Amino acid sequence: MKSLVVLAAMVSFLAACGDKPQTVGLRKSDTPAYTGTGTGFMVPGWKAGDKTAWEQQLKARQQNSQNDYSRMK
Amino acid sequence: MARMKFVCDAERCIECNGCVTACKNENEVPWGVNRRRVVTLNDGVPGEKSISVACMHCSDAPCMAVCPVNCFYRTDEGVVLHDKDVCIGCGYCAYACPFGAPQFPLEGIFGVRGKMDKCTFCAGGPETNGSQAEFEKYGRNRLAEGKLPACAEMCSTKALLAGDGDVVADILRNRVVQRGKGAEVWGWGTAYGSTKAGRAPDTGAKS
Numbered sequence: 001m002k003s004l005v006v007l008a009a010m011v012s013f014l015a016a017c018g019d020k021p022q023t024v025g026l027r028k029s030d031t032p033a034y035t036g037t038g039t040g041f042m043v044p045g046w047k048a049g050d051k052t053a054w055e056q057q058l059k060a061r062q063q064n065s066q067n068d069y070s071r072m073k
Numbered sequence: 074m075a076r077m078k079f080v081c082d083a084e085r086c087i088e089c090n091g092c093v094t095a096c097k098n099e100n101e102v103p104w105g106v107n108r109r110r111v112v113t114l115n116d117g118v119p120g121e122k123s124i125s126v127a128c129m130h131c132s133d134a135p136c137m138a139v140c141p142v143n144c145f146y147r148t149d150e151g152v153v154l155h156d157k158d159v160c161i162g163c164g165y166c167a168y169a170c171p172f173g174a175p176q177f178p179l180e181g182i183f184g185v186r187g188k189m190d191k192c193t194f195c196a197g198g199p200e201t202n203g204s205q206a207e208f209e210k211y212g213r214n215r216l217a218e219g220k221l222p223a224c225a226e227m228c229s230t231k232a233l234l235a236g237d238g239d240v241v242a243d244i245l246r247n248r249v250v251q252r253g254k255g256a257e258v259w260g261w262g263t264a265y266g267s268t269k270a271g272r273a274p275d276t277g278a279k280s
Binding site: 042 | 143144146148149150154156158159196197198199200201202203214216217218219220221225226231234235236237240241243244247248251
């Protein structure tokens with residue numbers, strides 16, 4: 001009987017030494033930007049989901065807003 | 074489309090910090106974190122130059138290489154982003170980055186470091202585009218709204234250029250040809266690869 005109690009005590013003590021799993025969470029996948037946000041902040045003139053239209057929109061915006069030489073001519 | 078790139082034209086930057094303010098406001102960046110900042114070289118010396126610095130979204134990003142939990146990823150447009158739910162705030166990326174881009178907000182007591190925060194090229198992160206969760210963790214997703222990064226769009230002198238790398242290069246090349254100087258663009262070679270990166274300008278080069 002005494003040995004059983006000692007055994008049970010040892011098992012309970014060892015259980016406290018268990019190591020918790022430390023797996024790192026996996027990185028989530030991102031949605032491409034050309035799919036749009038679906039909010040009212042989207043610039044009109046291109047259709048969400050159309051990658052070519054999105055690229056053209058960004059290029060046009062870049063030329064219009066950043067290339068001041070094209071505006072001076 | 075080519076990949077997204079940043080460049081700051083040191084011949085035009087007037088150290089107004091408009092880009093810094095635009096970034097802080099647009100992304101509601103937490104106190105103590107500056108995703109973008111303006112650095113002045115040879116401050117006070119005639120001919121001093123100022124440059125706006127943030128994450129350059131490098132072609133071969135050192136932060137991605139050293140991250141022990143692989144929280145970084147690169148979008149199809151070449152924008153280097155990270156997942157804050159995976160980041161453990163170790164700070165390796167901050168040591169690896171040649172531009173000092175990764176920032177760490179202080180959280181809680183005893184100066185405990187929080188999740189890394191950096192420029193996202195206004196492209197958000199791995200949450201639903203335009204969602205509240207994305208905004209709170211990473212800031213606004215302007216690219217998905219058909220816009221360019223707020224810092225570049227707010228730049229009063231158009232010193233800071235952002236967007237498609239080919240268009241950025243075209244705009245800058247035209248400027249250099251027109252004014253005859255400023256071809257040695259700071260940070261371009263380090264971020265996007267160049268055999269001249271880190272070397273002194275060629276003899277006789279205008280800068």
